[in-house]
Amino acid sequence: MKRRDLIKKLSMLPLAGSVFPIQSLVSAPVAGNNISSHLQQKPMPELHRKAFVMDGHTHVMSRELMLGTDIGQRYTDGTVDLPRAREGGLDAMFFSVYTPEHYYPGRMETKNTFRVVNLALDQIEKNKDMIELALNASDIERINRKGKMAAFLDLEGGYDLDGDINLLRAMYRLGLRSMQLTAHNTTNAFIDSCNDIKRWGGIxxxxxxxxxxxxxxxxxINVAHASNEAILQTAEASEHPVIYSHGGFYGIVPHPRCITDEAAKAVASKGGVIGIHFGSLFNNPKYWSWQQKTPNETTPASVQLSAKTLEAVDKEFAKEVPLNFKGSIPDAYWMHVDQLAKVIDYGVNLVGEDHMAIGSDLDGGPELPREIKDISDFPQITIAMQKLGYSDERIKKILGLNWLRVIRQVTEG
Structure with a gap:
């Protein structure tokens, strides 16, 4: 048995068999925490345990920055921490740091991006018994052989609204290896967002x-949140594969954040990968229709927010952390994980099994399926794909091998 497989299996055992120090399994601020209650065994198919599993979009560092917490602790809220990621069988993740619209009016986006990247590096080092930074695919494999998770640093949000290439190079030197081109839902100086005004006709x-x-x-290069024209033009302009890290298909739910069939085919034609988001809003037509009965249209956050001091902006943003869906869903519109599998199947039929993957957006706000309450429930997506009759090889590609292939092509090609 490979060491990585052994570690995955041990993570499902009671505390006495755990390979992690007790402080990494319990959130220190929780008084009287019952350790064993967090380690109840969950179904993990043998295929999931043996497969290379990578999430293409996992939010990290927002709560750590705002609340001074440690991702190596087990939180009692939110959907992501390292102990639960281990229980979910994760071998690697796009360690996605976030600079939201709150920081744009005062032009604090660059400052926030540098501090969240620095914090991510600090947190990875602090929890080096569980996770290490990976700069390429070979690093990911090397780290996994040691029984640890790999963090592939990824940025969502504006690194610089002006698009200063020197700042981009500086971020690269810090270890950033993946970046969303748009400034989250905001059009910046070089690419149109899907949710904002279209200034450039794409890029x-x-x-x-x-x-x-x-x-x-x-x-x-990550084209999630980009306009349809911007995705098409980016795929054409790039010499390397591009990714759409997290979203759904417009052919299933006509939300502007979902990728069109045309754009999905363009991404796939360059060898790219499309990650399926875990939220109902992008994947469940019943939920989407219900939402449309009480529309809540708003102007982009970049227009609504006014410039303030960094401390004041932090205080506003901290109210939203952790970035979970905080509403309720009537039973009739609450999605099962089987619906996510159907969305993946739509993509497989559209662009092929080599171009589909998982980009959960956990701790980023999705309205999760009934069977998934946090990242420890990641095996549920494997179970749902097995119910579709997918072969082991196809499931392995979707669980992580497709991400690994693209990372290898881009970082080592």
Whole structure:
């Protein structure tokens, strides 16, 4: 048995068999915490345990930055921490740091991005018994052989609204290897967002220069949150595969954040990968229809928010942390994980099994299926794909091998 498989199996055992120190399994601030209650065994198919499992979009560091917490602790809320990720069988994740719209009006996006990246590096080092930073696919494999999870650093949100290439290079030197081109839901100086005004008709000349620079550096280009035209133009401009890290299909739910069939085919034609989000809003037509009965249209956050001090902006953003869905869903509209499998199947039939993956957006706000309450329930997606009759090889590709292939092509090609 490989060491990685052994570690996965041990993580499902009672505390006496755990390979992790007790402080990494219990959140220190919780008084009287019952350790064993957090280690109840959950179903993990043998296939899931043996497979390489990678999440293409997992939110980290927002709560650590705002609340001074430690991702190596087990939280009593939220959906992501390292102990629960281990229980979910995760071998690697796009360790996605986030700079939201709150920081844009005062042009604090660059400052926030550097501090969350620095914090991510600090947290990875602090929890090096469980996780290590990976800069390429070979690093991921090396780290897994030691029985640890690999963190592939990824940015969601604006690294710099002006698109300064020198700042991009600086982020690369810090270890950033994947980046979303849009400033979250906001159009910036070089690419249109799907949720904001369209200034460029897709991407402009600066956008093409940034794409070329990312190709040269060996950075994964992420087109999630981009407009349809921007996705098509980015796929055409990039020499390397591009990814759509997290979302659904517009052909299933006509939400502007979902990828069109045309754009999905363009991503796949370049060898790219599409990660399926775990939320009902992007994947469940019944939930989408219910939401449309009481529309809550708002202007982009970049327009609504006003410039304040960094401390004041932090205070506003801290109210939202952890970034979970905080509403309730009537039973009739509450999605089962089987619906996620159907969305994956739609993608497989559209672009092929080599171009589909998982991008959960956990701790980023999705309305999770009934069977998934946090990252420890990741095996549920494997069970749902097995119910579809998928072969082991197909499931392994979707669980992580497709992400690993793209990372290898981009970072080591």
């Amino acid at each position: 402009n000349d600066l956008g093409k220069k940034i794409i070329a620079e990312m190709n040269s550096l060996g950075m994964v």
